[in-house]
């Protein structure tokens with residue numbers, strides 16, 4: 001999972017109100033060169049959306065986002081999630097993912113949280129909310145003390161600042177919702193999503209993606 005994300009450099013964060021939009025959205029991302037989707041567990045449709053992508057698009061790396069509890073992690077994994085992203089660090093969530101041999105990427109924004117995660121054996125963490133937590137300068141400072149920790153900044157990342165993050169050696173990939181605007185999904189404008197994904201891939205390619 002980590003090697004694909006590292007290669008693609010971008011993890012689209014997707015909020016779906018209708019499960020039937022899941023496969024067309026993931027297909028559009030794949031058409032744009034990003035066969036990966038983090039489906040946030042913020043809507044009742046999320047678990048079915050994960051299930052549909054896992055079944056219909058086996059080449060798409062589908063994961064769950066906004067995973068707040070171990071129970072949610074288990075349900076998402078049962079639905080087919082191959083990675084688990086959380087806004088914060090919660091040991092039971094990390095353990096649930098480990099039991100299922102699925103990658104857990106908890107969110108952190110302070111040195112204390114990173115140190116706790118490091119002592120749980122985690123080396124890839126979501127830096128969240130990235131822009132409000134200090135952005136690239138904060139990640140640069142953290143690199144000095146957490147030499148073997150790598151980050152997936154998410155929250156406030158956009159085409160305007162993507163390069164600032166991806167140019168950092170301790171950034172594996174960026175997460176963001178800008179690739180899948182709610183409006184485009186509800187209007188069935190999946191071509192827009194494919195275009196946004198292709199633009200992001202092209203921008204990321206400058207950083208070795």
Ligand code: 3PG
Pocket residue numbers: 013040065154155156157175176177178
């Ligand atoms: C998330 O859902 O993990 C983030 O809130 C996405 O942040 P963004 O909407 O600023 O990209």
